[in-house]
Amino acid sequence: MGTAYVALFNYALARKHGGRFVLRIEDTDRERSSAASEAMIFEALRWLGLAWDEGPDIGGPHAPYRQSERSAIYREHAAQLVSREAAYLCFCTRERLEALREQQKAAKQNFGYDGLCRALAPAEAARRAAAGEAHVVRLAMPRSGQSVVRDLLRGDVAFDNAQVDDQVLLKSDGFPTYHLANVVDDHLMEISHVIRAEEWLSSLPKHVRLYEGFGWQPPVFCHLPLLRNADRSKISKRKNPVSLNFYRRAGYFPEALVNYLALMGWAMPDEREEFTLEEFIQTFTLERISLGGPVFDVSKLGWLNGKYLRRLTPQELLARLRAESFSDERLLAVLPLVQERIDTLEAFFDYASFFFAGELGYDAQAQKEMVPKGRTPGETHKLLRVLVEEELDALVDWRKETLEASVRGFADKAGWPHAELFMAVRVAATGRTASPPLFETLAVLGKETVRRRLRRAAEALKSGAPAK
RNA sequence: GGCGCUAUCGUCUAGGGGUUAGGACGGAUGGUUCUCAGCCAUCAAACCAGGGUUCGAUUCCCUGUAGCGCUACCA
Numbered sequence: 001m002g003t004a005y006v007a008l009f010n011y012a013l014a015r016k017h018g019g020r021f022v023l024r025i026e027d028t029d030r031e032r033s034s035a036a037s038e039a040m041i042f043e044a045l046r047w048l049g050l051a052w053d054e055g056p057d058i059g060g061p062h063a064p065y066r067q068s069e070r071s072a073i074y075r076e077h078a079a080q081l082v083s084r085e086a087a088y089l090c091f092c093t094r095e096r097l098e099a100l101r102e103q104q105k106a107a108k109q110n111f112g113y114d115g116l117c118r119a120l121a122p123a124e125a126a127r128r129a130a131a132g133e134a135h136v137v138r139l140a141m142p143r144s145g146q147s148v149v150r151d152l153l154r155g156d157v158a159f160d161n162a163q164v165d166d167q168v169l170l171k172s173d174g175f176p177t178y179h180l181a182n183v184v185d186d187h188l189m190e191i192s193h194v195i196r197a198e199e200w201l202s203s204l205p206k207h208v209r210l211y212e213g214f215g216w217q218p219p220v221f222c223h224l225p226l227l228r229n230a231d232r233s234k235i236s237k238r239k240n241p242v243s244l245n246f247y248r249r250a251g252y253f254p255e256a257l258v259n260y261l262a263l264m265g266w267a268m269p270d271e272r273e274e275f276t277l278e279e280f281i282q283t284f285t286l287e288r289i290s291l292g293g294p295v296f297d298v299s300k301l302g303w304l305n306g307k308y309l310r311r312l313t314p315q316e317l318l319a320r321l322r323a324e325s326f327s328d329e330r331l332l333a334v335l336p337l338v339q340e341r342i343d344t345l346e347a348f349f350d351y352a353s354f355f356f357a358g359e360l361g362y363d364a365q366a367q368k369e370m371v372p373k374g375r376t377p378g379e380t381h382k383l384l385r386v387l388v389e390e391e392l393d394a395l396v397d398w399r400k401e402t403l404e405a406s407v408r409g410f411a412d413k414a415g416w417p418h419a420e421l422f423m424a425v426r427v428a429a430t431g432r433t434a435s436p437p438l439f440e441t442l443a444v445l446g447k448e449t450v451r452r453r454l455r456r457a458a459e460a461l462k463s464g465a466p467a468k
Numbered sequence: 469g470g471c472g473c474u475a476u477c478g479u480c481u482a483g484g485g486g487u488u489a490g491g492a493c494g495g496a497u498g499g500u501u502c503u504c505a506g507c508c509a510u511c512a513a514a515c516c517a518g519g520g521u522u523c524g525a526u527u528c529c530c531u532g533u534a535g536c537g538c539u540a541c542c543a
Contacts, residue, residue, distance in 0.1 A: 029542050094541075101540095110470050111539055136541055154473070163471050163539090171541040178543050202472055202538040225474080225536095232535060260480095263492090267481055271491055290481075293536060297479050300493040310506075 023055035074176035086213030090117040137170035147205035152222040246448035337436035362460035372420035381461035428457030
């Protein structure tokens, strides 16, 4: 959701001014990046109708557009900075850095690199690196004075240089960090406007320092407010469905989602709340963005989506239904699980309804069914919660085999008989004690839906009151 | 802890030195109606606090408070 939000504003600015909207994949963290997550970004942006002019899949004048394929470029640029003494080699081990952090914490000092390796003579550092000693490249921030950086919406923002860390630019695995890769690519790809989330604002002095180090003209920076959970923390999957996939599955329309997102921190001059992407582009100006972090409010999204839905002709609605909820693909996933268990076509609707429903209710009866004999609602609540937040959260590959291994292993760790946990999960995920095989069912239901339902079920157990 | 950003109804926001501070979601009430939804109408609901500046501040400035973010060889 956050990516879509930022992409929308970037897209609108580019379209409004006849510019180019560039999609670059920042996959420099090998742990977190995968082909699957990249595919999800493509699919989500396409679904929303935010087409890019340059990108990994379509190429462009500044290819490649995947940072993982540009390593040589970053290494050259890092070397350039080192030769200009705008950066330096650092040989400190992770252990030393950790110890340093601990020490600083204990002494209530400011955190940050202490500059040990910065004192190394360049020739000495070069010798050690050439000898194969593991190292990173760090930014040499000035130790005194101020950096005054400009944000389009906030104006000049001042930072004491002493507060700004000597950021790692190139990791010991040879990959760049965001800071280096971003600055180098933005320059090379001729990016005029860096519109990104507010969480980057505190890194801006580092980035500006990098532009200076290279002798480059920095682009315009504009930091968007962060989307928030209802409790006002930065939006997260813990507290909100943030996957575009979830909303798509639930049958929200891309136009409605785009419209809603455009209302976050921005408003039409005439305060009109319903408008198309095209109208948004026409009217859009960065200057109208307001800075209070907007809470993502599903109920208002629902209202807006209802407006869009009711405007459709029955034919159009049918097409939507066929494209998403009742797609052949979806139905074909469900039918094999249901076929043996029904005798007539009409029985399908009763038996399979939970596959298509959104939230389930957990009345007193359902709560009783979730709690095994000899266990308390509290225990069951806690177990379901940990299952959702830890075990299932970490499960990237959502298939029946992986699910089964995961949940069985989890039951073992918790010391619960499999059957007891399975029943709790079954009732939580389907609302019934009888269902098709659990893991196939969970697989078809999808990660977002399952996690949402289990979380709700756990809540119901905790409060003891029926969740609606 | 340090640094930075932000602050108008519960939520999204408009506005801006003089306004009955406007709209939308949600809520309440009523109308339409066989029911529900929808639609329509009405109501309740806000300028974080304290100091300045000013004839006058919700608006400008300062301080405080609160929220958020950053403080990684994550982005």
